Amino acid sequence: MMAYLIALDDGHGKNTSGKRTPYIDHLGHSIRENEFNKQVVKYLDTELKRNGFDTLLVAPTDVDTSLSKRTKRANNAGADAYVSIHYNAYDGSFTGSNPSGIELYVYPGNLNRKAGKLAYHIGSYLRKGTKQNYRGVKEANFQVLRETNMAAVLSENGFMDHPDEAMLMMDAEFQQEVAIEHAKGICDFFNVLYVREQSEAWFIGRRVESIFDGELRFYNQPSWSDTDVVGYLKKGYGFPEITARVPVGGGDQYKAVNSSGAVFYVTTSEKYVQVI
Ligand SMILES: [Zn+2]
Structure with missing residues (x-):
């Protein structure tokens, strides 16, 4: 059997304007959205390969790759699913109202179709595996959802302008957790038994x-x-x-x-x- 091909999208270029946290005083700089997205894609790539999937990184470099180039690469390669990793923003400020949590998006009309099913699988693991609010699966007319020919899901894994969630972006453990929950959901969707990383004693202390x-x-x-x-x-x-x-x-x-x-x-x- 041929392996399923998963297209992985790290959202934005490293220097795409706007896509960053507000200035963080104690760091002395802001955190770019891509710093999170890119790390999660890297971990997810490893997770998926270990579980027998092929992957396609639609924007493997730090150069700002256009959204149409990203979707074209996935379409041309005949990917079986498209997963786009993001971090959300509300008003670009740490003051005022600061919503938090994780939400997933599919193209309008797809909640009950393949993309919706994939999003619910991933979402159910994110809900269990992270400590964040779970805001559910929603519809949006995003270009990467609209222009892709396969089941396409975009995840927003926290809010850049929520003070705590902004700091989570650079937390390697959190990045890995997000990647693992995505991998588990993708495995479920394709009926593949998820195999976790076999570090020597990963099971110690667990239920x-x-x-x-x-x-x-x-x-x-x-x-x-x-x-x-x-x-x-x-x-x-x-x-x-x-x-x-x-x-x-x-x-x-x-x-x-x-x-x-x-x-x-x-x-x-x-x-x-x-x-x-
Ligand atoms: Zn984004």
Whole structure:
């Protein structure tokens, strides 16, 4: 099967006029919108490639690439989806009213079509994965949404003129979070199982829970033996904290603690559990 091709758009050129935060006193300068967009596109590119997608960076340089050039590149390449990363602005000032939060856009009339579906998938992950207000999926007659032939979504991942969200723009952890949530939504839309980055111990301290429709066995020691089973997890139930991953016979188990600190062992198989 051929890989899906995702066109990634970093919104604006580095020096596109206007597209920046108000002057930030304690930094001594403003932050350009593209500084955020570009980093998220970079992380998203990595996320998508790891998950088996091909990507097309429609504006790979810092030069101000016109919107029509961006959409033409995606159309010519026959991309399967177009994702444009942005940061919002309200009135260009830190004073007065400062709305905050994330919103996604599709071309008018597309909420119930492919683009809308893609936007809802991405939005649901952004809503869960970030601490920000979730402002929903909206319609707008934006050029990159109008001139693209494939499912096209534009995300505004915060407000440049909200004092806290302006500072988030340069937070690498936040940039990565935004990229990961986009990648998860894109995976869902294309029915691809999202695979997270396998750094050595990414699961430590996280919750493990059953995604199995039946009853999932857990054990009081690293074992697959019937006699060591001490209970069953229903779907959605699990343990709040993984403390280790241990090899047991043919597969691994998570060593995890429940809310009272008792230690249990449960499979690491992604067919049965998810780590949140
Ligand atoms: Zn923008």
